[in-house]
Amino acid sequence: MKELKGRIEVKLSDRILYATLRNFAASYKVSRQNAFEGLDFDALRRDVNASKDFSREEVEDLFQQFKENVERYGSHVYRAKDGADANSYILKVCKTHGAKYLVKSKSMTSEEIKLNAALEAEGVKPVETDLGEYILQVSKDHPSHMVMPAIHQTRGQVCDIFTQHFGKDICPDIGDMVELVRHHLRGYYFKADVGVTGANLAVASTGTIGIVTNEGNARLCTTLPPVHIVLLGYEKLVRNFEDAMKVLRVLSKSATGQISSTYVTWIKGRNPSGKSEKGLKETHYVFLDNGRLDYFAHHTLKEALKCIRCGSCANICPAYEMIGGHVFGNIYIGAIGLIYTALFQSEEAAKDILQLCLSCKACSHNCPAGIDLQQLIAELKLLAGDRFGISPLKKTVYSGVMSNPGVFRALMGIGSVVQKPFLDKDANHLKLPFPQKHDFFVPPSVKRPTFTDLAEKRGATTKETETRAFFYPGCAVEYFYPNMGIALVDLLEKAGVRVDIPPISSCCGLPAAFGGDRPSAEKTIQTNLAFMGNPDDYDAYLVLCPSCGVAIIQQFESLLREDQSLRVKARKIASKTKSLSSFLEEKGIKFSGVANKTVTYHTPCHLGRGMKSTAEPYLSELLGKNFIPLTDTDVCCGFAGSYSVDFPGISSGILGKKMEHVRETGADIVVTDCPGCVMQIESGMVKRSLSAQVMHLSDYLASLETLGAMEPAP
Amino acid sequence: MNLIERFISYSELVGNVNTVIAASGIEQVLGAGGSQRRYVNAPRFGMEASTLDVDEKGIDEAIVQADYGIAETGTVVIDSTDEKLRLATCLAEKLIVLVEASRVKERLEDVVDFLEERSSGENAYVAFITGASRTADIERVLTIGVHGPKEMEVIIVEDR
Numbered sequence: 001m002k003e004l005k006g007r008i009e010v011k012l013s014d015r016i017l018y019a020t021l022r023n024f025a026a027s028y029k030v031s032r033q034n035a036f037e038g039l040d041f042d043a044l045r046r047d048v049n050a051s052k053d054f055s056r057e058e059v060e061d062l063f064q065q066f067k068e069n070v071e072r073y074g075s076h077v078y079r080a081k082d083g084a085d086a087n088s089y090i091l092k093v094c095k096t097h098g099a100k101y102l103v104k105s106k107s108m109t110s111e112e113i114k115l116n117a118a119l120e121a122e123g124v125k126p127v128e129t130d131l132g133e134y135i136l137q138v139s140k141d142h143p144s145h146m147v148m149p150a151i152h153q154t155r156g157q158v159c160d161i162f163t164q165h166f167g168k169d170i171c172p173d174i175g176d177m178v179e180l181v182r183h184h185l186r187g188y189y190f191k192a193d194v195g196v197t198g199a200n201l202a203v204a205s206t207g208t209i210g211i212v213t214n215e216g217n218a219r220l221c222t223t224l225p226p227v228h229i230v231l232l233g234y235e236k237l238v239r240n241f242e243d244a245m246k247v248l249r250v251l252s253k254s255a256t257g258q259i260s261s262t263y264v265t266w267i268k269g270r271n272p273s274g275k276s277e278k279g280l281k282e283t284h285y286v287f288l289d290n291g292r293l294d295y296f297a298h299h300t301l302k303e304a305l306k307c308i309r310c311g312s313c314a315n316i317c318p319a320y321e322m323i324g325g326h327v328f329g330n331i332y333i334g335a336i337g338l339i340y341t342a343l344f345q346s347e348e349a350a351k352d353i354l355q356l357c358l359s360c361k362a363c364s365h366n367c368p369a370g371i372d373l374q375q376l377i378a379e380l381k382l383l384a385g386d387r388f389g390i391s392p393l394k395k396t397v398y399s400g401v402m403s404n405p406g407v408f409r410a411l412m413g414i415g416s417v418v419q420k421p422f423l424d425k426d427a428n429h430l431k432l433p434f435p436q437k438h439d440f441f442v443p444p445s446v447k448r449p450t451f452t453d454l455a456e457k458r459g460a461t462t463k464e465t466e467t468r469a470f471f472y473p474g475c476a477v478e479y480f481y482p483n484m485g486i487a488l489v490d491l492l493e494k495a496g497v498r499v500d501i502p503p504i505s506s507c508c509g510l511p512a513a514f515g516g517d518r519p520s521a522e523k524t525i526q527t528n529l530a531f532m533g534n535p536d537d538y539d540a541y542l543v544l545c546p547s548c549g550v551a552i553i554q555q556f557e558s559l560l561r562e563d564q565s566l567r568v569k570a571r572k573i574a575s576k577t578k579s580l581s582s583f584l585e586e587k588g589i590k591f592s593g594v595a596n597k598t599v600t601y602h603t604p605c606h607l608g609r610g611m612k613s614t615a616e617p618y619l620s621e622l623l624g625k626n627f628i629p630l631t632d633t634d635v636c637c638g639f640a641g642s643y644s645v646d647f648p649g650i651s652s653g654i655l656g657k658k659m660e661h662v663r664e665t666g667a668d669i670v671v672t673d674c675p676g677c678v679m680q681i682e683s684g685m686v687k688r689s690l691s692a693q694v695m696h697l698s699d700y701l702a703s704l705e706t707l708g709a710m711e712p713a714p
Numbered sequence: 715m716n717l718i719e720r721f722i723s724y725s726e727l728v729g730n731v732n733t734v735i736a737a738s739g740i741e742q743v744l745g746a747g748g749s750q751r752r753y754v755n756a757p758r759f760g761m762e763a764s765t766l767d768v769d770e771k772g773i774d775e776a777i778v779q780a781d782y783g784i785a786e787t788g789t790v791v792i793d794s795t796d797e798k799l800r801l802a803t804c805l806a807e808k809l810i811v812l813v814e815a816s817r818v819k820e821r822l823e824d825v826v827d828f829l830e831e832r833s834s835g836e837n838a839y840v841a842f843i844t845g846a847s848r849t850a851d852i853e854r855v856l857t858i859g860v861h862g863p864k865e866m867e868v869i870i871v872e873d874r
Contacts, residue, residue, distance in 0.1 A: 024854060073836035131860055132851035148851060155853050178849060178857045185861065190770050206833035216804060216847040216862030222839075223800050241829045245822040249786075256850070259724055260787035263862075264842035266829060271837045272797040280837070 004327070004352045005647075011323040012649045017152055021321045022657070024151065028315045031257025041368075044250050049370030051243040052235075052306040056296040062204035062237040063287065069207025073269045075283040082290045083113030090115065090196070090229055093284055094124045097227055099193035103185075105211065105218035106130035107198030108146055108309060109231050109288055111331050112344055115196070126196070127188045129217035131181055138165045144325035146311035146333050147255045152324050185217075195221035199232040200309070201247060205240040208268040209285075212251060212261045219265055226275040228267075229284045234292050235305035247308050250368035255310035290344050304339045304376055306369040313337075313363035313373055318636045319356050322653045328356055335363035335373035342380045351384040356650075358643055359514050360605035360636035375554070378514055385516025394642070398520035402475070402507035405527060409450070409504070412479045416448040429686070440652035441644060442683040444480040451482035452505050455489060467497045467587065470538045472577075474548035476675035478505035484544050484675065487702035488580060494706040495589045500538070502531035510551035511641055513559060525556050526566065535572035540583050544698055546606035546613075546674050547641070552577045553611065579607055579673060580697055581615035591622060593705035598626050600667035602658070602681060603634040604674035615673055615697050630670075631661040637672075639680035651680075659684040662692065670694045717785050718870060721818050724788025728845030729858070731867040734815070743777065743812070743869060750774060753802035756812050759871065768801040776806035776863075781840075782825050783818035783870070789844040790868060791825050793832060800839060809846070809863040814873040 011017060054062065067077045080086035094102060102119060104110065104126050116126045116137070128137040132150040136142060139161040143149030150158070159172035162180065170177060197218050201210035209230055211218040222228050238244050252258040273281035295301045314320045314334030329337025330345055330353065338357060342350035354377055363373040389395070401408050422430045423445055430443045449457070451473045469492060477485040489499045509524035532541070543549040556570040578586075603614045614634070620627045638644065638654030658681065662670055670681055670692050682694045695703075715723070722732045735743070740759050755763040756779035766773065778799060780790035790811045794800040803809055819825060832838045847862030858864055 020853070027854070129861065130851070131849045135851070148854065150851055151854070153852070155855075158852050174852045174855050174857055177852065178860055182860060186770055186772070203833070206830060206838075208829070208833045208838060214848050214850075215860040217860070219800070219804050219841065220861055223797065223804060241826040242823060245826060248822060259727065260789055260842070260844045262728070262843065262845050262848055264789075266833070266838065266840040266842075268833045268838040269836055271795060271839045274797055 001352050001355075007327050008323055008647065008649060011327050012653060016154055017324055018322070018653075020151065020154070021324060025315060025321045028257060028312075032254065032312070032315075035253035035257045035259055044246070045368050045370040047246045048250060048308070048368060049306055051238065051246050052369065054237075054296060054302075056293055059234050059237060059293070059296050062239065063234060065204040066202055066207050066237060066285075069204075070269050070283070070285060074280075075269050075285065077285045077287065080286050080288050080290075083288070086113050086231065086286050086288050087115055087118035089284075089286055090231070091118065091122050091124065093227065093229060094119065094194055095122075097193050099124055099227075101188055101192040102126045102194040102196055103188055103192040103221045103225060104128050104133075104195070105197045105213060105221045106133050106149070107196070107231055108332060109198050109233055110196065111143065112290065113231075113288065115231070127185065127192065129185050129189070129221060130213070130215060131178065134181060134185065135161060138162070142326070142331075144333065145314055146309055146337075148311070152326065189220045189224045192225045194227040194229060195225040196229045196231060197221055199230055199236050200251065201238055201244045202232055202236045203239075203241055203244050204237050206268060208241075208266050210244055210248070211265045211267070212248070212263070213265075214256075214258075214262045216263050219263060222265065222267055224275070226273050227282045227284070229286060231286045231288065233288045233290075234296070235307070251308050251310055254312040254366075254368040295343060300376065300379060301343065303371050304336065304343060306371055307336050308369050310368055312366055312368065316362045316366045318360060318362065318638065318654045319358050319647075319650055322650045323356075327353075329353070335377060336371075339373065339376050339380060342384070347384055347387060350380065351388050354381050354384060355646060358605075358636050358638070358640040358654075360640065361609035362605070362636070365609045381514065381516035382518045386518060390516050394515055395517060395520075398512035398515060398517040399523070402512060403509070403520045403524040403527065405504050405506040408475065408507065412446050412450070413448065415446040419445055429682075437648045438645070440648065440655065440683060440687055441680075442686045444679055446479050447482050449482065450505070451478045451485040452501065452503070454482050454486055455501050458486065458489070465496050465498050468500065468538050469497050469540045469542050469583065470500050470533055471542045472508075472532065472548055472552070473501065473505045474543065474545045475505065475507045476545050476679075481675050481678070481696065484696045484698050487696075487698040488542065488544060491698065491702045491706050495587070497587070500533060502533075504531060506531065508545075508548040508551035509559070510547050510555060513551065513555050515642065518559070521555070522559050522561070525559055525570070526563075529556070529566055529569055529573070532573060535569060535576060538576060541573055541577040542580060542583055543577065544580060544673070544675065544696060546579060546604050546611050547676065549577055549579065550606045550610035577611075579611055579613040579615070580701075581618045581673070582611075582613045584701075585618055590707040591701055591704040592707055594623055594626065596626065597668040598628050598666070599623055599669045599671055599700070600628045600630045600662065600665040601633060602630055602637060602662075602670060602672040602677055604672060604677045605634070605636050607673045608634045615671070619671060628665040628667050630665055632657075637677050637680045639676045641676065644680065655680055655684045659688055659690070663690065667692055669700065671697055671700045673697045717818055717820060718815055721783050721785040721788055721870075724785070725844075725868050726788070728788060729866075730788070730845055731865075732870065733867070734870045734872060736872050740812075740871065743810070752777065753798070753806065755779070755796070755799050755802070758814075759812050763796070763799070766802075768798060768805055772805040772807065773802060774806065775808045775810065776802040777810040777812065778803060780811045780813040781817065781828060783813045783868070784820075784822055784825060784842070785818055786821050787844055789842045791828070792841045792843060794839045794841045795832075795837065800841075803841070803843070804862050806863050808865040808867070809843070810867045810869065811843070812869050812871060814871050816873050818870065
């Protein structure tokens with residue numbers, strides 16, 4: 001972990017990288033949106049996901065079909081069990097032909113098996129022909145993005161690389177440099193003895209591969225040399241061309257925001273080749289296993305094999321945007337890179353970088369293959385936690401404190417006393433002497449009385465109404481923001497809703513689950529369910545912390561491995577768990593008395609993507625012109641629980657961008673829907689001496705006048 | 715927007731020049747340009763395959779016929795099993811593609827039967843081409859003509 005943190009520091013101090021990745025993220029979003037204009041993205045990705053859903057047996061069948069289709073006409077098919085096996089087969093083919101030069105089009109699979117190094121060690125010179133890969137090959141660098149491998153290089157840096165490589169002055173004009181490479185590489189296509197490509201698709205029904213490029217280099221690699229070697233993983237297999245088209249329709253749109261890439265090349269078997277003695281090309285297909293076949297048999301990890309390599313999980317990842325793909329990934333990059341590192345390299349190599357995930361779910365939401373990448377990362381963290389253990393401090397916190405509400409409460413009680421010398425003037429925050437890199441954060445103070453203390457004192461209305469809600473406070477409301485909870489109870493009771501609360505508040509278990517501590521998470525969930533009443537008695541379970549909502553909806557049932565009756569209860573509660581704004585909309589509860597103040601809204605990750613809810617339309621309707629939309633409202637604020645403590649540089653960098661957008665709105669009030677986001681954004685305000693008030697939705701609405709339940713909007 | 719307009723709008727998006735001509739206008743296509751090193755292979759339009767050798771230096775122009783156009787992406791589909799045609803379309807500075815209006819289809823799925831049929835035998839090489847060769851690998855700046863054509867023109871020939 002220390003080594004990783006060192007590498008993060010280096011990237012965070014690289015201002016050129018910061019600007020490059022930030023510009024890229026902004027422009028990508030626009031072009032992607034344009035490319036999908038008028039299409040139903042969710043329907044398309046459901047189709048892709050379903051069409052690539054294979055069991056191990058099914059993928060074996062597809063492979064056999066593919067194999068028969070090409071072997072029948074004299075092509076060779078080799079099953080490589082791992083990288084070394086694949087490399088030695090490819091080398092053997094090269095040696096048979098006395099190959100000196102080999103031209104390659106871009107292939108992540110070849111990066112996975114380190115093919116170039118293996119070839120060079122045996123005296124075969126591989127020449128990368130994709131411009132980005134060529135730049136990296138010349139500078140002995142490696143990709144930082146799966147589709148735009150040299151995105152971390154500026155034109156000036158590329159110019160320096162070429163100047164040194166070609167031993168002459170090169171003009172740093174992009175067009176000139178491209179022209180130079182065009183002429184330089186042309187000769188290699190003609191003198192190469194072997195061409196190596198990957199495949200984006202392998203159509204089993206006919207034995208045809210599809211290769212997608214923009215430059216046209218794969219066309220030359222597969223046309224000029226007399227031998228063609230295709231290196232591909234089993235996950236590239238699709239049943240037929242119908243399914244291939246589904247992938248194609250989303251691939252370029254997601255990758256680069258293009259409607260289609262320039263070239264999609266469909267190749268089957270041995271095509272005419274003037275350089276071949278027999279007039280037909282010699283063709284080899286090397287299918288790489290390296291664990292893939294076993295993963296097809298795994299009920300959740302097989303999802304990862306549906307990846308179509310568009311690279312977009314990096315494009316929209318706030319953490320990638322801060323540190324780039326040399327750190328956020330290993331060979332494969334982005335969210336899928338974290339996952340593939342665990343699957344294809346080693347769990348040891350993955351255990352630290354898995355922690356780089358903010359759990360913001362932007363990747364899952366954006367994946368054109370419909371892979372819930374964040375969920376897979378969370379699972380792999382649990383597996384890594386099972387195998388390597390988690391940090392001793394976190395273990396103590398998750399197992400000894402958070403899973404035990406009594407201990408938690410007692411410790412927080414001590415905290416409320418110990419913190420006194422550090423209380424800020426407003427008594428709501430602490431002034432702690434943090435080391436500099438953590439100094440972007442202003443923690444809230446521990447509150448005594450807690451939410452449940454206050455609620456008990458306040459007492460509930462005895463009025464029996466038809467509408468009953470159960471409010472789950474979670475630890476943030478209980479100990480740091482009790483007023484948010486009281487606000488919710490107030491405003492709902494005014495609207496005629498009876499609100500019940502648990503007798504004692506507990507942690508929801510999400511920190512333990514996302515932190516990789518399965519036993520503590522499970523114990524915490526069991527404790528929670530005992531306090532959550534009978535789901536048949538309630539219209540809804542409400543949360544003010546959407547992370548608790550995500551835990552209840554997504555984690556509770558799945559983490560309870562043994563107890564069937566508890567699983568049923570968890571499922572019922574999950575189906576009724578909602579955000580405040582969804583509940584208000586559903587029940588038609590309205591407010592008036594909006595003061596003439598402008599409001600903007602940050603959508604918390606676990607609300608927007610986790611619970612699929614946002615208060616934006618609700619506030620927009622309520623406030624009219626006083627509502628000012630926030631640019632990138634649904635991009636993470638950088639808090640992500642203990643992430644802000646583990647990776648303060650990344651967290652504060654992400655927050656900085658959020659603050660810029662907040663400042664642009666000029667709003668008087670920033671409303672959001674999550675105590676963690678309130679904590680983080682408030683810190684950003686304080687440290688930047690900005691004056692806007694940060695409020696949870698419940699606090700904000702409680703400051704208005706409740707009009708009670710109206711007819712639900714038609 | 716009709717099919718042809720839709721095709722042209724996406725083809726223009728990638729920088730292609732698009733023209734719609736009457737069948738009688740074909741001869742003018744060959745007449746124009748008149749470059750030194752030109753490869754022609756469009757038998758459906760009465761242009762038999764030329765014998766020009768394509769080498770490392772590349773050629774000025776390739777004029778070929780497409781089997782289909784795909785409107786949803788502005789793509790032309792070219793059976794490229796013939797090695798010389800393949801090389802010519804890879805290494806021409808300018809690529810000119812002829813296609814009948816009736817062969818422009820709506821969706822990617824509309825050429826699935828063609829791909830199946832072409833892939834049913836011992837070999838196949840079918841190219842989907844959507845624009846000139848391009849890259850954005852340096853600073854994401856769009857640059858045309860990395861390995862292949864620097865210009866592309868699609869000529870849609872009225873046949874209905």
